[in-house]
Structures are given as structure tokens and as C-alpha cells.
Amino acid sequence: MLNRYPLxxxxxxxxxxxxxxxxxxxxxxxxxxxxxxxxxxxGENLSESQLERVQSALADADIPLKSTExxxxxxxxxxxxxxxxxxxxGVVDGLLDxxxxxxxxxxESTPSWLKDLAASPMTLGLDLRGxxxxxxxxxxxxxxxQRLEVNASAMRETLRGERIRYRNTEIDGRTxxxxxxxxxxxxxxxxxxxxxxxxxxxxxxxxxxGATLTMTLSDQAVDEIQDYAINQNLTTLRNRVNELGVAExxxxxxxxxxxxxELPGVQDTAAAKRVVGAxxxxxxxxxxxxxxPDQETETLEFRSSPRTAELxxxxxxxxxxxxxxxxxxxxxxxxxxNIDLDGTGGTLMNRATRSNIGRNMAVxxxxxxxxDRTVMQDGEPVVVRDPYTExxxxxxxTIQSALGNSFRITGxxxxxxxxxxxxxxxxxSLAAPIYFVQERTIGPSLGxxxxxxGILSVQIGLLLVVAFMLLRYKAFGVIANVxxxxxxxxxxxxxxxxxxxxxxxxxxxxxxxxxxxxDANVLIFERIREELRTGLSVQxxxxxxxxxxxxxxxxxxxxxxxxxxxxxxxxxxxxxxFAVTLSLGILTSMxxxxxxxxxxxxxxxxxxxxxxxxx
Amino acid sequence: xxxxDFMGKRRLAFTxxxxxxxxxxxxxxxxxxxxGLDFTGGTLxxxxxxxxxxxxxxRQTLEAAGFQDISVQTFGTADEILIRLQQAFDPDVGQQVTxxxxxxxxxxxxxxxxxVGAQVGEQLRDQSGLGMLVALxxxxxxxxxxxxxxxxxxxLLALVHDVILVLGAFSLFRIEFDLxxxxxxxAVIGYSxxxxxxxxxxIRENIRLSRIDDMSAIFNDxxxxxxxxxxxxxxxxxxxxLALLILGGDMIHNFAVALLIGxxxxxxxxIYVASALLLPLKLQRTDLIPAPKENEDAEELP
Numbered sequence: 076m077l078n079r080y081p082l083x084x085x086x087x088x089x090x091x092x093x094x095x096x097x098x099x100x101x102x103x104x105x106x107x108x109x110x111x112x113x114x115x116x117x118g119e120n121l122s123e124s125q126l127e128r129v130q131s132a133l134a135d136a137d138i139p140l141k142s143t144e145x146x147x148x149x150x151x152x153x154x155x156x157x158x159x160x161x162x163x164x165g166v167v168d169g170l171l172d173x174x175x176x177x178x179x180x181x182x183e184s185t186p187s188w189l190k191d192l193a194a195s196p197m198t199l200g201l202d203l204r205g206x207x208x209x210x211x212x213x214x215x216x217x218x219x220x221q222r223l224e225v226n227a228s229a230m231r232e233t234l235r236g237e238r239i240r241y242r243n244t245e246i247d248g249r250t251x252x253x254x255x256x257x258x259x260x261x262x263x264x265x266x267x268x269x270x271x272x273x274x275x276x277x278x279x280x281x282x283x284x285g286a287t288l289t290m291t292l293s294d295q296a297v298d299e300i301q302d303y304a305i306n307q308n309l310t311t312l313r314n315r316v317n318e319l320g321v322a323e324x325x326x327x328x329x330x331x332x333x334x335x336x337e338l339p340g341v342q343d344t345a346a347a348k349r350v351v352g353a354x355x356x357x358x359x360x361x362x363x364x365x366x367x368p369d370q371e372t373e374t375l376e377f378r379s380s381p382r383t384a385e386l387x388x389x390x391x392x393x394x395x396x397x398x399x400x401x402x403x404x405x406x407x408x409x410x411x412x413n414i415d416l417d418g419t420g421g422t423l424m425n426r427a428t429r430s431n432i433g434r435n436m437a438v439x440x441x442x443x444x445x446x447d448r449t450v451m452q453d454g455e456p457v458v459v460r461d462p463y464t465e466x467x468x469x470x471x472x473t474i475q476s477a478l479g480n481s482f483r484i485t486g487x488x489x490x491x492x493x494x495x496x497x498x499x500x501x502x503x504s505l506a507a508p509i510y511f512v513q514e515r516t517i518g519p520s521l522g523x524x525x526x527x528x529g530i531l532s533v534q535i536g537l538l539l540v541v542a543f544m545l546l547r548y549k550a551f552g553v554i555a556n557v558x559x560x561x562x563x564x565x566x567x568x569x570x571x572x573x574x575x576x577x578x579x580x581x582x583x584x585x586x587x588x589x590x591x592x593x594d595a596n597v598l599i600f601e602r603i604r605e606e607l608r609t610g611l612s613v614q615x616x617x618x619x620x621x622x623x624x625x626x627x628x629x630x631x632x633x634x635x636x637x638x639x640x641x642x643x644x645x646x647x648x649x650x651x652x653f654a655v656t657l658s659l660g661i662l663t664s665m666x667x668x669x670x671x672x673x674x675x676x677x678x679x680x681x682x683x684x685x686x687x688x689x690x
Numbered sequence: 691x692x693x694x695d696f697m698g699k700r701r702l703a704f705t706x707x708x709x710x711x712x713x714x715x716x717x718x719x720x721x722x723x724x725x726g727l728d729f730t731g732g733t734l735x736x737x738x739x740x741x742x743x744x745x746x747x748x749r750q751t752l753e754a755a756g757f758q759d760i761s762v763q764t765f766g767t768a769d770e771i772l773i774r775l776q777q778a779f780d781p782d783v784g785q786q787v788t789x790x791x792x793x794x795x796x797x798x799x800x801x802x803x804x805x806v807g808a809q810v811g812e813q814l815r816d817q818s819g820l821g822m823l824v825a826l827x828x829x830x831x832x833x834x835x836x837x838x839x840x841x842x843x844x845x846l847l848a849l850v851h852d853v854i855l856v857l858g859a860f861s862l863f864r865i866e867f868d869l870x871x872x873x874x875x876x877a878v879i880g881y882s883x884x885x886x887x888x889x890x891x892x893i894r895e896n897i898r899l900s901r902i903d904d905m906s907a908i909f910n911d912x913x914x915x916x917x918x919x920x921x922x923x924x925x926x927x928x929x930x931x932l933a934l935l936i937l938g939g940d941m942i943h944n945f946a947v948a949l950l951i952g953x954x955x956x957x958x959x960x961i962y963v964a965s966a967l968l969l970p971l972k973l974q975r976t977d978l979i980p981a982p983k984e985n986e987d988a989e990e991l992p
Contacts, residue, residue, distance in 0.1 A: 328807030
């Protein structure tokens with residue numbers, strides 16, 4: 076019979092509706108300001124006794140705790156207000172040592188029965204809700220020193236190639252100085268080096284024994300290095316934040332040497348902080364031969380055992396040459412990182428390993444860290460940061476054959492470490508170490524007034540559409556409007572399930588897709604009217620209207636969906652967020668227009684002997 | 691029902707399009723887009739109040755003093771305020787802002803004033819641009835596959851036409867172009883494509899059904915048949931956009947403007963650029979006849 080659905084279709088629609096309702100529900104519960112404590116990379120979770128100390132310290136500071144939650148790798152302290160949150164963070168951070176990362180967070184308050192169904196609310200974007208704000212400082216001096224080290228290494232390489240004997244290289248500020256046996260060697264070296272390194276100002280100095288060449292970076296070169304460092308760090312941080320899966324973050328330069336990272340209410344701020352601030356990198360170096368002169372070697376410890384090894388000072392390549400990295404497990408179930416090198420990195424690696432088969436090569440893990448000390452200066456407490464670098468060997472293995480572009484690294488502590496290391500290598504390393512100087516929650520970037528007006532305008536816009544549909548299509552308008560409401564619930568549910576971030580343009584985008592969703596119904600209803608005019612019976616007209624409008628709707632929506640999918644896969648940040656909203660809107664509107672309204676039409680007028688349609 | 695002779699007026703429409711495109715392109719070339727804080731960066735000022743101020747008052751005070759594109763946020767506590775301005779950084783801006791805020795009698799101290807860089811990095815900009823090109827290419831392929839390559843050319847030209855006109859309007863009237871407007875431009879692409887395909891679909895259907903070879907008459911019929919739908923959809927969308935424009939406040943204002951222009955231009959272009967262009971492209975019945983089975987296939991789907 077015309078215009079009847081089989082039972083399973085009604086059930087399917089009901090099921091989708093029920094799922095949509097459940098997963099859109101968590102958005103009705105607001106989030107709490109919270110402080111999250113989690114272990115630093117690879118450490119132990121907070122113990123019960125430490126937690127008790129934290130709780131009593133908070134009680135002493137007169138900060139009321141709403142609740143305390145712990146799970147396998149973090150502890151969450153919920154608080155009543157944002158100002159309590161800031162104070163609590165200070166108290167807790169002061170109490171715990173470096174083994175723990177203390178971060179402010181916005182904790183969702185979804186009831187547990189919904190959580191059991193893995194339902195969680197949409198994250199509201201930085202413009203609507205705010206989030207966490209990290210201010211990072213780039214260590215500009217270290218950027219210059221690192222560049223000088225690389226240059227010095229290349230200079231030594233050149234000198235060795237020309238068999239010019241040098242004794243010692245020293246780096247101080249922006250100056251490299253090199254000692255030679257005599258003035259002739261130095262002059263020859265100066266001629267040789269100054270051709271390849273035009274950024275330096277060269278000067279001779281006579282030493283007691285032999286001669287010294289000092290090379291100082293020009294101001295312009297220093298500016299360039301620092302500019303490069305901060306831009307490279309910006310790119311790297313953007314990559315990292317995107318790898319974290321945080322939609323709609325903000326990463327921007329602030330002042331000459333700082334970078335702001337703002338994340339909308341991320342679930343695990345502690346993890347975000349660890350990844351954003353991580354300065355881990357790798358170095359590949361050869362083990363020293365017994366007869367290598369002392370000034371060319373460096374003794375480093377292993378990370379996992381108290382052994383040490385003598386390594387060459389010269390670095391074959393660093394993590395910067397890595398083009399991609401993934402984590403996996405070796406045959407024994409130990410974590411490993413698979414590495415692919417870029418072109419130049421591969422060549423360097425191949426050249427170094429080819430001529431050194433049988434020698435040992437070390438993989439060195441480097442991390443830049445700081446010790447914060449508070450000292451009194453002019454009666455004010457000032458935080459002094461002492462940067463230091465930790466280098467540890469993670470593996471030392473014999474070179475069996477010449478290595479190419481891809482190989483793997485083992486010897487890592489834990490799967491988490493392997494995952495984070497591969498993420499860091501993938502997103503590019505930092506050109507200079509960075510330090511957290513400030514961490515705050517930040518309010519919505521749109522004023523409350525603007526948000527209220529935005530939401531009001533959206534509501535009125537929706538009402539206008541509803542009224543328009545009622546006036547134009549009467550009874551069928553009611554059906555279209557019910558479908559519109561269902562569509563809205565489904566979009567919200569889908570966005571919540573995907574963990575998408577909602578911003579004001581996103582809301583406007585949803586309203587727009589709702590406007591376009593009406594389009595599908597308009598197409599169908601206009602077609603039914605047309606068929607009625609050509610003299611078809613009521614039931615035939617409904618059937619034909621849906622059938623004939625079908626290809627139009629599918630073609631139009633599929634093309635738009637195609638655009639959205641491509642924008643999603645290639646675009647980043649806001650473009651991606653918009654693409655998500657648009658694709659979900661298209662999918663749900665196709666479902667509601669083609670299935671839900673049809674079901675309602677079938678239920679109400681389907682198969683009934685009507686003479687006239689109220690359309 | 692009254693029939694409008696859309697195709698008869700196509701020369702006038704082509705001329706109008708060409709003139710508008712020319713104006714848009716010249717404006718884009720000469721004065722570019724006035725990019726917003728998201729793209730250019732500006733100045734950040736952090737101030738500390740003695741007692742929590744009203745953020746809206748702060749914003750209004752600064753706007754009244756002539757600062758542009760202002761975002762005001764609480765920072766940590768309610769007494770600390772972070773202000774971002776689209777204003778080239780100079781060392782006095784911080785003090786100017788603080789003085790302005792003090793004028794209303796509040797106790798305000800300046801914590802810091804620094805320049806901030808763009809939120810949109812060059813890499814992101816390049817990637818998004820590439821994304822758009824790939825998206826356009828795929829749409830062409832899809833339309834060529836579902837319809838015919840002449841349709842693909844028409845749809846692509848209509849899209850490019852719409853995007854250039856929206857961008858041109860923003861450039862000509864010096865309306866600020868920020869990430870929200872970028873989202874609107876993407877939405878215009880979606881909308882315009884939707885509109886074009888609906889009209890194309892009807893044209894295809896009519897070509898297969900009709901016995902005459904007068905393409906111009908077939909197009910007119912198709913456009914007239916979809917006209918009530920076009921007006922109803924554009925009408926509802928414009929209703930929503932007007933609500934956003936009038937009531938939505940500063941932040942959605944430019945978004946709504948971009949979309950209003952886009953919907954208007956998109957409706958026009960689906961008729962005159964996308965459809966009417968099929969005439970000079972010499973679309974013939976034989977271009978569509980080799981695939982007569984498609985409609986039957988569609989019939990079997992739910």
C-alpha cells in the first residue's frame with residue numbers, strides 16, 4: 076500500500092531518537108572549576124597520604140572542596156568558584172614536588188548513569204566559555220647557544236676534513252672561540268671557515284701557547300636566529316595542540332619572546348600541559364673510540380641504569396630530522412618508536428653508519444627542565460628560573476649495517492613515554508626550550524552581553540523559520556517543525572559524541588544548517604503541491620513528491636557533504652570545526668527530512684482516503 | 691502559474707555579473723581585505739582592578755575611545771582583565787588603556803602590555819587555501835560524474851563567482867574579515883552549491899522528459915518550477931540571517947553580512963551563472979541521454 080512504512084523503520088527512527096536524546100542530555104549540566112593533579116611523565120599517581128596532606132592544606136587555607144575524585148592516573152579536586160580554583164592551584168602546587176603536574180581544569184558534572192553510557196557534553200569554545208591559558212617563554216639565549224653548538228660542530232668537521240689541528244672550542248654567549256697550535260693554523264682555519272659562515276665577525280687573539288680565533292655572531296644574525304626560534308616554536312606548538320585533538324585552540328605570539336596557548340575546557344589539562352611544554356628531543360651520536368682525544372668526547376649516563384658511556388661530542392642528527400614517528404611494540408612487548416627520517420637526515424645517517432659498521436651508536440634523550448626558586452628581591456618574592464638540560468642514553472647498540480631512512484628505537488620506559496615521544500618527534504621539535512611562566516583559567520572572549528544577544532538572535536531566527544513553515548505549509552509545516560526540533564537534538568548529540576567544540580560561529584552554522592534542513596522539506600512539499608496540481612490523487616502525490624524530490628536532495632546534500640569532508644581532512648583549527656558542524660548538520664537533516672517526516676506523514680495521512688491535503 | 695523568461699534576460703545578467711566581478715577583483719587587488727585581529731595580531735593589555743568590573747563597560751569605554759576589534763576576558767579571577775586590541779603595538783598603548791579605564795573612577799593597575807601575533811599561522815592559511823582548491827576540484831569531479839562535465843564547469847564558475855563577490859564586498863566596504871567571516875564564506879560555498887544542484891537536477895529531469903530541443907525553454911521551465919522552492923529556502927535563510935544581523939550583537943554581525951550577501955549572490959548565480967552558462971557551453975540533449983537508467987536506480991532506494 077502507498078505511504079506505509081514497515082514496523083522496523085518506525086523502530087529504527089525511535090531508536091535513533093532515543094540515542095540522540097540520551098547523548099544530548101549531558102549538555103544540560105554545567106561544568107565545575109577544578110584542579111587536576113597527575114603524575115609527571117611516567118611517574119606514580121598521588122598516594123592516599125599525599126592526598127590527605129593536600130586536603131588538609133586546602134582546609135587550612137579556607138578553600139572549600141566540593142568533591143574529590145581519583146581515577147587510575149589522576150586526582151580531580153572540584154571547587155565552587157574560579158577564584159577558589161586559582162588559590163587552590165597555588166596551595167597544591169606549593170605542596171607537591173616536581174613528580175606531579177598540577178593544572179586547572181573545567182570538570183564536567185555529567186551524572187554517573189550518563190557517564191556509564193560514555194555520554195559527555197560538548198566543549199564550549201574559548202569564545203563562549205573560556206578555557207585554560209598557558210603563557211610560555213622561549214629561552215632565546217638557549218636558541219643562540221644551540222645554533223652555535225651546531226655551527227661549531229660543522230666547523231670542526233670542516234677543519235678535520237682539511238687536516239687543520241685545533242685544540243679546543245668554547246661557546247660563551249654569542250661567541251665561539253677556537254684554540255690552535257700556532258698562528259698559521261689559525262689563519263688557514265679563519266680563511267676556510269669564514270667562507271662558509273658569513274654571519275660571524277672574526278677576530279684573532281694571541282694566547283700564551285698557540286693562537287685563538289674568536290667568532291661572534293652579528294646582531295642581525297642573532298635577531299634572525301631568535302625570530303626563527305619563536306616562529307618554529309609557534310608552528311610546533313600548533314602541531315602539538317592539534318595532535319592533542321583539541322578543536323579550536325589559540326596559539327599566538329605575545330611580546331618578543333613569549334607564546335600564548337589557550338585551550339577550551341580540555342578534559343585532561345595536565346596531559347595537555349605535559350605535551351605542550353615538553354622539550355624532549357633525541358640525538359644520535361657515535362660512541363667514542365678509546366683513542367679519541369678528550370675534548371671531542373662527553374661522558375653521559377644511561378637513563379635506566381647507573382652505567383655511563385663515552386660518546387663523541389659531534390651529533391650525527393637530532394630529532395629535527397625526523398619526518399614521521401609512530402609508536403608500537405617489539406617482539407617482547409616492549410614499547411618502541413618507529414622513525415622515518417627526512418632526505419638530509421637519511422643521508423647524514425647513512426654516511427655516518429656506513430663508515431662505522433661495528434662501532435656503537437647511542438640514542439640520547441634530551442630534556443630541558445627548570446628549577447624554580449623563589450627569592451626575595453626588594454622585599455618582593457620573585458621566581459627565579461634556573462634552566463638545566465638532562466641528557467641520558469636510552470640505547471647503545473652496535474651498528475650492524477648502514478642505516479637508511481627508517482629504523483626503530485627501543486629502550487623506552489613505558490608505552491606512555493613512547494607515545495609522547497613519537498608525538499613530539501612527529502609535531503617537530505622546539506627550536507629553543509620553553510618554560511611555563513603563567514597558567515590561568517580565562518573567561519569567554521566574547522562578553523556575556525554578546526553571548527546573550529547571539530543566543531537570543533539564534534532563538535528568534537529559529538522561531539521565524541518555524542512560523543514561516545506553519546504559515547506556508549500548514550499541517551505539513553507542523554510536521555516539518557517537529558522534524559526540525561528532532562534535527563537539532565540529533566546534531567547536538569552527534570557533536571557531543573564526537574567531542575566537538577562549540578563556538579559562536581558554530582552555533583550560527585547549526586542554525587544555518589537547520590535553515591538548509593528546512594530546504595529538503597520545502598523541496599518535498601513543493602513537489603507534492605506540484606503533483607497535486609497535475610491531478611494526482613492525494614496518496615499518489617505524496618508518494619511521487621517524496622520519490623521525485625529524493626534525487627535532488629541526495630545530490631545537493633552529497634556535494635555539500637563532499638566539500639565538508641575535504642575541508643575536514645585538509646583544513647585545520649576553525650575550518651575543521653566548521654566542517655564538522657556542517658557535515659553533521661547535513662547528515663541529520665537528510666535523515667530527518669527523508670525518514671522522520673515521511674514516517675510522520677505516513678502515520679497521520681498515509682493510506683487514508685483523503686480528498687484534499689492541508690499543505 | 692506565471693512563467694518568467696529568465697533566459698531572455700541572460701545578457702543583462704551576464705553583464706551585471708561581469709561588472710560586479712570586475713569591481714570585486716579591482717577592490718581586492720587595490721585595497722585587499724581588511725583582516726581582523728585573528729589574522730593580523732595586535733596588542734594585549736593585562737590590567738588588574740581593585741574590584742571586579744563589568745566587562746561590557748570596559749569594552750564600551752574602549753570602543754568609544756576609538757579602539758577596534760576588542761576582546762575583553764577575565765583572567766584567572768574576576769578582578770584581572772585581559773584585553774586584546776587590533777592596534778599596532780607601541781609602548782604607550784598600555785598606559786592609554788589604563789588611563790581610559792581609570793577615568794571612570796576605578797582603581798586600575800597595568801600588569802603588562804605586549805604585542806600579540808596572529809592567531810592564524812601562515813601554515814594554516816596555506817593549508818586552508820589548498821583545502822578549498824581540492825574541495826572545488828572534487829566537487830567538479832562529482833558533478834561531472836553525476837551529471838556531465840558541462841554542468842561541472844557551470845557549478846564551479848558559479849562557486850568562484852559567489853566567493854569572489856562576497857570577498858569583494860568585504861574588501862570594497864572595508865568590513866573586517868576574521869575567522870568567523872571565513873566560516874561564513876565556507877557556508878556560502880555550501881549554500882550556493884546546494885542551490886545550483888537543485889536547479890541542475892530539475893534541468894536534467896526536464897531534458898530527459900521533454901521532446902523539444904529548445905534548451906532555453908527547458909531551462910526556463912526548470913527554473914520556474916523550482917522558483918517557489920528557491921524563494922522559500924532563501925526566504926527562511928534570510929529570515930534567520932536578518933535576526934542574527936539585527937539582534938546578534940557585534941560578534942555575529944559580520945558573519946551575518948557575509949552570509950546575506952552570499953545567499954543573495956548564490957541564488958542569482960544558480961540561475962544565471964550556473965544554468966544560463968550551459969547555453970554558451972552548448973549543452974545538448976545527447977549529453978544526458980546516454981545514461982537514462984539513473985532515474986530507475988534511484989526509484990529503488992528507500
